[in-house]
Amino acid sequence: MPTAPHSPGSAVDPAARPVLAVDQGTSSTKALVICPERGVIGSGSAPAPPRYGSGGVVEADPALLLSSVIEAGRRALAEAGEPVAAVGLANQGETVLAWDPDTGEPLTDALVWQDRRAASVCAELAPHAEELRELTGLPLEPYFAAPKMAWIRRRLTREGVVTTSDSWLVHRLTGAFVTDAATAGRTQLLDLDTAEWSPAALGIFGMAGERLPRVVDAAGHFGVTTAFGDPIPLTGLLVDQQAALLAQNGTEPSTAKCTYGTGAFLLAGTGTRPLRSGTGLVGCVAWRFGGRTSYCLDGQVYTAASAVRWLAELGVVSGAGDLDRVGGSVADSGGVTFVPSLAGLAAPWWRGDAKGSLTGLGLDTGPGHLVRALCEGIAAQVVGLADAVAEDTGTPLGSLRVDGGLTGSDLLMQTQADLLQLPVEVSPLADATALGAGAVARMGLDPGLTVERAAPHRKPSRVFEPRIGAAEAAERLGVFRTEVAALLARTPAPGRAGVVGAG
Structure with a gap:
């Protein structure tokens, strides 16, 4: 078992020793032991699948989230x-629960970011949508944490505290009651300009009297945990997608990263200036170090690997590792168009009420056509996000840096390069979020370490160049966008002005 960290008087610089990086994700927790010199020297994972139910229910057992963190971390160690010098933790961001701050016991299940039950809260608060967007950079949408937090207060319990899952996990690990600025920025309760809790936003959601965690930098000393064995300091906290952005060195507007996990999430840094999107993206905190806040633009595709899981449940594929084999059995999608909005459409439409659609089916349609249509549907949505980033920043992207489990599919990555008409650079390690968590843990050990020095050395494992011309890419994108427009036309918008994403 690991031994306790070296004392301050040790001859070994703690920042030069390995750290444990834990990524608590939607369906599992992954952990890496990362050495600054040798790279990843240990890894572990543990399942933590959510439960899906009717009416937009997506819940997780908090006890399973915690046990998966401990199990994955111990396996990696x-x-x-x-031994390791510190722990860094990345979290799901918008997943929330109520819990007892005295005992640490959960009072509710965790409402996962995909849960849609807070649509009723968004409908009620529709008149405040633009005010909230200006205050926080976020659209009024059940995806974010505050509507779910308010829903818990109205429907489940008034007891204890209600927070994002990271605060509960950190409290169980160390006893601290904190959240990093980037995770706080996913609630719609954080003032985008000051990176502190917004009294106005809290008032709008009826949460003015709530006890909220202290907003902290991503790197620091947040307590000591013995959950993994001997005492280890927790020195890094960062929400998942921003952790991946840091690991991909995505600090410039001309560089964006996309993580293909349960959903697909594209982020691009905008520096120290908060930017409120005019295209339907989210303007949010990227991270805060030494009290200095950096910002990014964020765009979401709600279903990526979750759509692959859906195809697997239908027997079309056995899983994500089967995409290339099945999709490679045909030359194209055979005229099939798949809008994989199985959990609604996110940016830039923000129509959580929209259902998925499959069109162009025929008696000759086979599994390969469905797989290719899914890859095109995911990739086309990511192109829309990349175009929106370029419009908001005035800087076209030069390439797209990608990570996440679905980057193992050459078919999806080639489709992405074709439709985007830009190189797609695949991270050598799919678990970029964990790499980012490790980087901020190292920064917590060494306050003089910069983001650029802490981020892992980047060399793509593969680069996919476009194999089709711009005209063909535009034609295929046009077909997809026409189907999205038709889908939305068949799904009348909720009858209220100023609100998005209600179910």
Whole structure:
């Protein structure tokens, strides 16, 4: 088992020693032991699948989230076989629960970011939508944490505290009651300009009297945990997609990263200036170090790997590893168009009420056509996000840096390069979020370490160049966008002005 960290008087610089990086994700928790010199020397994972139900229910058992963090971390440490200097934790961001701050016991299940039940809260608060967007950079949408937090207060319990899942996990690990500025920025309760809780936003959501965690930098000393064995300091906290952005060195507007996990999430840095999107993206905190806040633009595709899971449940594929084999059995989608909005459409439409659609089916349609149509549907939505970033920043992207489990599909990555008409650079390690968590943990050990020095050395494992011309890409994108327009026309918008995404 790992031994306790070296004391301050040790001859070994703690920042030069390995750290444990934990990524608590939607369906599992992944952990890496990362050495600054040798790279990843240990890894572990543990499942933590959510439960899906009717009426937009997506819940997780908090006890399973915590046990998966501990199990994955211990497995990674066991494989590494040596002590670590610190722990970094990345979290799901918009997943929330109520819990007892005295005992740490959960009072509700965790409402996962995909849960849609807070649509009723968004409908009620529709007159405040633009005010909230200006205050927080976020559209009024059940995806974000505050509507779900308010829903819990109205429907489930008034007891304890209600927070994002990171605050509960950190409290169980160390006893601290904190959240990093980027995670706080996913609530719609954080003032985008000051990166502190907004009294006005809290008042709008009826949460003015709530006890909220202290907003902290991503790097610091947040307590000590013995959950993984001997005492280890927790020195890094960052929400998942921003952690991946840091790992991909995405600090400039001309560079964006996209993580293909349960959903697909594209982020591009905008520097120290908060930017409120005019295209339907989210303007939010990227991270805060030394009290200095950096910002990014964020765009979401709600269903990526979750759509692959849906195809697997239908027997079309056995899983994500089967995409290339099945999709490679045909030359194209055979005229099939798949709008995979199985959990609604996110940016830039913000229509959580929209359902998915499959069109162009025929008696000759086979599994390969469905797989290719899904890849095109995911990739086309990502192109829309990339175009929106370029419009908001006035800077076209030069390439797209990608990570996440679905980057293992050459078919999806080639489709992405074709439709985007830009190189797609695949991270050598799919778990970029964990790499980012490790980087901020190292920064917490060494306050003089910059983001550029802490981020892992970047060399793509593969680069996909476009294989089709711009005209063909535009034609295929046009077909997809026409189907989205038709889908939305068949799904009348909720009858209220100023609100998006209600179910």
